[in-house]
Amino acid sequence: MPTPWWQDTTDLAEAAKAIHQIDITVLRLLDTELPQAPGGAVTYVAELTDPPPPGTRPDTDPAWTQPHPKRMPWANPGGPANSLAWAAHVLADQGHHVTGKQQLRTWNLSSIWRLDTTRGPFWLKEVPPFMHHEAAVLHWLNGSTTPHLVAANQGRQLLADIPGTDRYHAPTADRAEMLHHLLDIQDDATPELLAHGVPDRRTPALIDSIRTTIDTAPLPHQRREALYQLADELHELDDQGIPDTLIHGDFHPGNVRTHDGHHVILDWGDSAIANPAWDLIRMRDDDTTLTAQWCTHWHHTAPGSNPGRAAELAATLAPLRDAATYQAFLDAIEPTEHPYHAADVTDALAAALQTSPHA
Numbered sequence: 001m002p003t004p005w006w007q008d009t010t011d012l013a014e015a016a017k018a019i020h021q022i023d024i025t026v027l028r029l030l031d032t033e034l035p036q037a038p039g040g041a042v043t044y045v046a047e048l049t050d051p052p053p054p055g056t057r058p059d060t061d062p063a064w065t066q067p068h069p070k071r072m073p074w075a076n077p078g079g080p081a082n083s084l085a086w087a088a089h090v091l092a093d094q095g096h097h098v099t100g101k102q103q104l105r106t107w108n109l110s111s112i113w114r115l116d117t118t119r120g121p122f123w124l125k126e127v128p129p130f131m132h133h134e135a136a137v138l139h140w141l142n143g144s145t146t147p148h149l150v151a152a153n154q155g156r157q158l159l160a161d162i163p164g165t166d167r168y169h170a171p172t173a174d175r176a177e178m179l180h181h182l183l184d185i186q187d188d189a190t191p192e193l194l195a196h197g198v199p200d201r202r203t204p205a206l207i208d209s210i211r212t213t214i215d216t217a218p219l220p221h222q223r224r225e226a227l228y229q230l231a232d233e234l235h236e237l238d239d240q241g242i243p244d245t246l247i248h249g250d251f252h253p254g255n256v257r258t259h260d261g262h263h264v265i266l267d268w269g270d271s272a273i274a275n276p277a278w279d280l281i282r283m284r285d286d287d288t289t290l291t292a293q294w295c296t297h298w299h300h301t302a303p304g305s306n307p308g309r310a311a312e313l314a315a316t317l318a319p320l321r322d323a324a325t326y327q328a329f330l331d332a333i334e335p336t337e338h339p340y341h342a343a344d345v346t347d348a349l350a351a352a353l354q355t356s357p358h359a
Helices: 010-020 079-093 133-141 172-188 191-196 203-216 221-232 234-238 277-284 288-301 307-332 335-340 342-355
Strands: 024-032 042-048 098-107 110-117 120-126 149-153 156-160 245-247 256-259 262-265 272-274
Touching: 010 024, 010 098, 024 079, 024 098, 024 335, 079 098, 079 110, 079 120, 079 149, 079 156, 133 149, 133 156, 133 191, 172 245, 172 262, 172 277, 172 288, 191 272, 203 221, 203 234, 203 307, 203 342, 221 234, 221 307, 221 342, 234 307, 277 288, 277 307, 288 307, 307 342, 335 342
Parallel strands: none
Antiparallel strands: 024 042, 098 110, 110 120, 120 156, 149 156, 245 272, 256 262
């Protein structure tokens, strides 16, 4: 495929149509040649949207058909059709009639479709149970710098179109503006969002998940102990006086879409109540300008705090947090989709050991 990313389905569907004259909906990953993305030969389970072509027969291999308790709803036959029918019904009630649809992405973290209507495009997004709080977060945010949630239902989200491009390689000036928008949001957020299902990733809960991840990893005793000691340094992060707030959780330029200079922060599925220093680390990319901007903001917002030290600690401890995040994904998804994340845990723990003074 032209794209090496396994979860992208547009090229795959177009190739199936061009080569085999069939229309497919990709359901899930079944097997991969490589242990991790991107690239390599990949086998998917897909379903036909039309009757099977002449000369084909059903495949009864249990690996294709056996149910799994951790399978996402959109990865089952008929699952995407059910979600599309829900979205079409909601849109019809609002006077929008679907004229076309295109599957863009499917994997264990999301299913994304573009829906064309008589009044412009909309987006259908579906997320796993551990990200169901995203709809509540979008409803609470409800601002010009975040997606507009049209409707939600059990992990399904119908979103208004967001024109523009995702800014993976945005320059410092644009990233500074993105950070400014997030800081404005975080000034208004409170831990009361926990009551809306937003996950608790404050220090005590985060340390528990990190220690569980370390326990699970196949590590020599000395390295395991070094990671335990590094995790204990999270308590020092709390001591810097930066208040816990709503964090995006995966705040990088690629999760921001820009049109005519206006930024919209996308993909709040990893959001949580936690220390806001975690969001700085991904966005700044070691840019001292953004670090200074972040520190100035929190000096003003939380007098007496030490944001500079908080940023240093978060940079050192971020790989441990990442490892726990990826392990949580693995714990919640079916084994055939583990290649999406399995290497991430090992890589993150290795990165943590490189920054640890205890190793």
